[in-house]
Amino acid sequence: MNTTTTGLTTMSLVCVPTVEQDKAVAFYESLGFEKRTDTPFGGGYRWIEVYPPEGNTGIALAPPPPDSGSVQPAVTGITLHTNDIDATHAAMKELGVDVDEQVSRMGEPVPPMFWFRDPTGHTLMVVES
DSSP states (O other): HHHHHOOOOOEEEEEEEEEEEHHHHHHHTTTTTTTEEEETTTTEEEEEEEETOOSSSSEEEOOOOTTTOOOOEEEEEEEEEOHHHHHHHHHHHHOOHHHHHHHHOOOOOOOOOOEOOOTTOEEEEEEEE
């Protein structure tokens, strides 16, 4: 299929269920993300979008679906890029982020990478590009 058939052109957001939205916003802002949207949403929640400073695809820190109970941590599949994996890993450790103990180096053609967990326990990946 092509875009003339579907109309799809870009990816704008990835939704991550988040109960403690203020805590999540503070976490992502500490990593350098920018909060670009914060709008009231039913049930006392807000629709919040955070973006990396040079990114056009954001993370929606969305309230969980109604009657879903507690949010279970998930491997999000979200991959973030850095130019210096070792400096980013060290900076995140210094901030107290739950990061892997060390950078994974599998050799060419796989770039160096590590995983980290947000306050809900969702896992994201950082890759050197």
